[in-house]
Amino acid sequence: MRDILTFTDRGIYCPAGDFYVDPWRPVDRALITHGHADHARPGHERYLSTAAAAPVIARRLGVTPQTVAYGERLTLGDATVSFHPAGHVPGSAQVRVEVGGQVWVVSGDYKVEADGLSEPFEPVTCHAFITECTFGLPVFNWTGQAELAAELNAWWRATADAGRVAVIGAYSLGKAQRVLASLDLSIGPVFTHGAVENMNEVLRGQGVALPPTIRVTPGQARADYARGLVIAPPSAMDGTWMRRFGPASRGYASGWMALRGVRRRRAADRGFVMSDHADWTGLNAAIAATGAERIFVTHGYTGPFRRWLESRGYDAHVVSTEYEGESLDTAATADETGERP
Amino acid sequence: MNRFAALFTALDQTTSTNARVAALAGYFRDAPDDDRLWTIALLSGRRPRRAVTATNLREWAAERAGIPLWLFEEAYPVVGDLAETIALVLPEPGQTSDDSLTRWIGETVALRDMDDAARKAAIWAAWDRLDRTGRFLFNKLITGGFRMGVSQKLMTRALAAATGIEETALAHRIMGDWTPQTTTFERLVLTGDNEAATSRPYPFCLAHPLEAGPESLGDVSGWLAEWKWDGIRGQLVRRAGQVFVWSRGEELVTDRFPEFAATLDFVPDGTVIDGEIMAWRDGGVLPFQALQTRIGRKTVSARMLARTPVIMTAYDLLEQDGQDLRETPFEERRARLEGLVGALPADAPLRLSETVPAGSWGDLAAARETSRERSAEGLMLKKRDSVYHVGRKRGDWWKWKVDPLTVDAVMIYAQAGHGRRANLFTDFTFAVPDGTGSLVPFTKAYSGLTDAEFREITRWVRANTLERFGPVRSVPAVQVFEIAFEGIQASTRHKSGIALRFPRMARWRRDKPVGEINTLADLKAMLAAYGS
Numbered sequence: 001m002r003d004i005l006t007f008t009d010r011g012i013y014c015p016a017g018d019f020y021v022d023p024w025r026p027v028d029r030a031l032i033t034h035g036h037a038d039h040a041r042p043g044h045e046r047y048l049s050t051a052a053a054a055p056v057i058a059r060r061l062g063v064t065p066q067t068v069a070y071g072e073r074l075t076l077g078d079a080t081v082s083f084h085p086a087g088h089v090p091g092s093a094q095v096r097v098e099v100g101g102q103v104w105v106v107s108g109d110y111k112v113e114a115d116g117l118s119e120p121f122e123p124v125t126c127h128a129f130i131t132e133c134t135f136g137l138p139v140f141n142w143t144g145q146a147e148l149a150a151e152l153n154a155w156w157r158a159t160a161d162a163g164r165v166a167v168i169g170a171y172s173l174g175k176a177q178r179v180l181a182s183l184d185l186s187i188g189p190v191f192t193h194g195a196v197e198n199m200n201e202v203l204r205g206q207g208v209a210l211p212p213t214i215r216v217t218p219g220q221a222r223a224d225y226a227r228g229l230v231i232a233p234p235s236a237m238d239g240t241w242m243r244r245f246g247p248a249s250r251g252y253a254s255g256w257m258a259l260r261g262v263r264r265r266r267a268a269d270r271g272f273v274m275s276d277h278a279d280w281t282g283l284n285a286a287i288a289a290t291g292a293e294r295i296f297v298t299h300g301y302t303g304p305f306r307r308w309l310e311s312r313g314y315d316a317h318v319v320s321t322e323y324e325g326e327s328l329d330t331a332a333t334a335d336e337t338g339e340r341p
Numbered sequence: 342m343n344r345f346a347a348l349f350t351a352l353d354q355t356t357s358t359n360a361r362v363a364a365l366a367g368y369f370r371d372a373p374d375d376d377r378l379w380t381i382a383l384l385s386g387r388r389p390r391r392a393v394t395a396t397n398l399r400e401w402a403a404e405r406a407g408i409p410l411w412l413f414e415e416a417y418p419v420v421g422d423l424a425e426t427i428a429l430v431l432p433e434p435g436q437t438s439d440d441s442l443t444r445w446i447g448e449t450v451a452l453r454d455m456d457d458a459a460r461k462a463a464i465w466a467a468w469d470r471l472d473r474t475g476r477f478l479f480n481k482l483i484t485g486g487f488r489m490g491v492s493q494k495l496m497t498r499a500l501a502a503a504t505g506i507e508e509t510a511l512a513h514r515i516m517g518d519w520t521p522q523t524t525t526f527e528r529l530v531l532t533g534d535n536e537a538a539t540s541r542p543y544p545f546c547l548a549h550p551l552e553a554g555p556e557s558l559g560d561v562s563g564w565l566a567e568w569k570w571d572g573i574r575g576q577l578v579r580r581a582g583q584v585f586v587w588s589r590g591e592e593l594v595t596d597r598f599p600e601f602a603a604t605l606d607f608v609p610d611g612t613v614i615d616g617e618i619m620a621w622r623d624g625g626v627l628p629f630q631a632l633q634t635r636i637g638r639k640t641v642s643a644r645m646l647a648r649t650p651v652i653m654t655a656y657d658l659l660e661q662d663g664q665d666l667r668e669t670p671f672e673e674r675r676a677r678l679e680g681l682v683g684a685l686p687a688d689a690p691l692r693l694s695e696t697v698p699a700g701s702w703g704d705l706a707a708a709r710e711t712s713r714e715r716s717a718e719g720l721m722l723k724k725r726d727s728v729y730h731v732g733r734k735r736g737d738w739w740k741w742k743v744d745p746l747t748v749d750a751v752m753i754y755a756q757a758g759h760g761r762r763a764n765l766f767t768d769f770t771f772a773v774p775d776g777t778g779s780l781v782p783f784t785k786a787y788s789g790l791t792d793a794e795f796r797e798i799t800r801w802v803r804a805n806t807l808e809r810f811g812p813v814r815s816v817p818a819v820q821v822f823e824i825a826f827e828g829i830q831a832s833t834r835h836k837s838g839i840a841l842r843f844p845r846m847a848r849w850r851r852d853k854p855v856g857e858i859n860t861l862a863d864l865k866a867m868l869a870a871y872g873s
Contacts, residue, residue, distance in 0.1 A: 137416040138408050138416060139420055259763065260353070261422065265762070268356075269357075270354055301415070304412060304416075308409075
């Protein structure tokens, strides 16, 4: 049985179709799973993505991808490819590749629980499954969506009642909108950092229903933010940008907030366990649902997760890639917003 | 435990001191007496002893979670805390519990008398009745590692807010030899009247480091200077015909230092002396390393007493004839102290801390330069008219330490930290060339860098790991750091032949190539110059 995808120093490559999936060096044809900066990189000749992911990719990279609908089959050379919802962020996809009866799936980044915003994850039957494992350890088990929304709103309400502004750090694509969709708008107005609002504009433009938001601009006075909640990329929260809000309570939304040590190190007032990646249970369920026997793990706790899969009877391998997953180290990765400086 | 868990969550969720005091004060107002007494005990370090071994606990947790032990062991360093790792891997609880903190502590104490099978069953049953925070706290209690990140000072403030009793009085009341089993909230906090009063020490007065020049303190004549010693700060309490010795960590160490029993013959009842416990032989101080051999031992052999005897260097007199002298000016306390211990025979385990005469700040600066050869850390400057404060207060007492010694060395191993520093490489081993073309490790250091620097070095370690040895990674010898330390001693336990006192990273020397760092010969020269 030959390998229909190979792992090269440019990215995951399909010789039969002469294309790459989420390559990290410039190539001729790139299939892009979603618009996060470690997956959608500039410099390729041709881009292919879902119609739902294309506007973000276009906005961030200044390119015009060829688009397909979810589930639509496309022939590239001797390969048949199709995109299937990954539940990671709006528009995100897994890429299914079929060559001579062999089916491989590149999952990109994914999340199993429906968040009410992203197209829900859809298991795709395959022979080989290429998976991330950002949170591939049994200590990562996410809080349910409803409980998370209740925590978030309780914090916002208490902060507003105390006369302070609530500022929450969340990636500008995906998590920011998830936070937005969880809010109880009767508490107060919602403000957004420019990087977040740019993504909101793109998503609204393609028909994603998002609650109303106000872009933070230099002309606003401190009083304008009264009872407000501000959504900003984590990298903006350590800088002078924060000063305009006066006394503020800081929250962070990240899967890493499940760990008390990380929460304390961040010196945040509150950490909300919100991730757009699968938790331990989610990873195991997703892998089982594919029916695949061969598993390639790309980024995250690859060593232990591979060994765990092997102990469960899988033919499991680690492949090294340049994907980053959810950064533990938010302050240090300014480019996580996907905005080019 | 729900109310206590809610308190813990409230404290854990804010970095604001006021909010923490408010949360704690609210708890102290409302919680049942037993629970608030236990909370004071826990927050003042009076934790129940460990009831189960960490090894057993890991095995039982992995089994309960349905994961192999090796996988649990992989996750533990990522979380950086055993109690939390267990709380995170366990399946959802099947039941709930309304039991009070005191009830739960009773259960943890009961674990100690069980055999392993019963203990495991009891712990599994407990896990099944507690939510994630409850489990975390329960695990902390049974591993004897309970800490809440609340200082005693902050707790005292909250207790004062809740009871209306003055903070300094409370700080004194909750010191000493008590446990929740030997007293009540009423007697400990509200009346301050319990058996512990006999042995009770006073809250220590602490000094801030002097950062500006001493001229900023005004005229030198208003100040008294003493040598600052590197021993164990302690209090000697002589009341009701007994002697009690307390360490600054509020630990009763009387039995570890039987030398002090003899003070019964030298000082009268109703006396409390603040001083430094030091290893001392033939009229001179021994290195801190020598004292270290005494610290961990609860029973002391005659041989050890002969080889490493201890004395107390008396700094201050806090009580005389049963009278609390803390509001009396230091000059007068000092005069009384001299009257009490100044004329003791040479074999008494007490000696007066000598003052450093000074006509000017320049005199003191010159004296300070001789600290290292006297095995002192520098000078203490105390205002002559100062009262004996509770805790660390700016203005009246200053520590004026000598500048640390430094060497430039290269990092060769890195290890991730725990708790707040989990997932960050923070513990490094440093080496210098030994003159034969090899590097010899000579110290570890854990502190001194900013969070941003630790993040940066962590990324570098991840990307440049050569080999892994369990949690330790070896890295190429290219990152140079300036290591600062307070003292240097010969050591037979280390390959380098030296041991440093308080090593830390003073600076990351990105500008310095490895070829230009210090050598083992440099360290040996420092040992010859400063090792005692």
